[in-house]
Amino acid sequence: MEEVTEAINNVSISESHKKNRIQVSNTKKPLFFYVNLAKSYMQQHDEVELSALGMAIATVVTVAEILKKNGLAVEKKIMTSTVDIKDDSRGRPVQKAKIEIVLGKTANFDELMAAAAEERETAEGEEQS
Structure with missing residues (x-):
C-alpha cells in the first residue's frame, strides 16, 4: 500500500511540474519571448523548468x-x-543532447517585477502626453 501512495504522490508532483515547463525549440520565436514567458511562469509557480534538445540548448542557457x-x-x-x-x-x-534547467525566484523577484511594470507605465504615460 505504501508503494501505491508513493506512486500517486510522484504522479501528482510530475504533473504539477508540467505546468511550469517551457520547451524551447529552434523556431523563429525571439529570445525575449522565452525570457518573458519564464518570468510569467515564475510569478505563477515560483519556479520554471526550461527544457531543450540539440541546437535549442544554447537558447535555454541564454534565457x-x-x-x-x-x-x-x-x-x-x-x-x-x-x-x-x-x-x-x-x-x-x-x-540528441537534452538539457533541463530549473530556476527559482530570487527573494526580490516580486520587487523587481513591480519596479519594471511601474517603469513601463511611466514610459507609456510619457508617450501619450
Whole structure:
C-alpha cells in the first residue's frame, strides 16, 4: 500500500511540474519571448523548468543567464541527458543532447517585477502626453 501512495504522490508532483515547463525549440520565436514567458511562469509557480534538445540548448542557457544576471532567478538544478529521437528520413533513431534547467525566484523577484511594470507605465504615460 505504501508503494501505491508513493506512486500517486510522484504522479501528482510530475504533473504539477508540467505546468511550469517551457520547451524551447529552434523556431523563429525571439529570445525575449522565452525570457518573458519564464518570468510569467515564475510569478505563477515560483519556479520554471526550461527544457531543450540539440541546437535549442544554447537558447535555454541564454534565457537562464539573462534571468540570473537581472537578479530574477537562481539556478536550482541542471540536468543533461541524451535522448533517442526517431528520424523518419534516416529510418533509425538519432541521439540528441537534452538539457533541463530549473530556476527559482530570487527573494526580490516580486520587487523587481513591480519596479519594471511601474517603469513601463511611466514610459507609456510619457508617450501619450
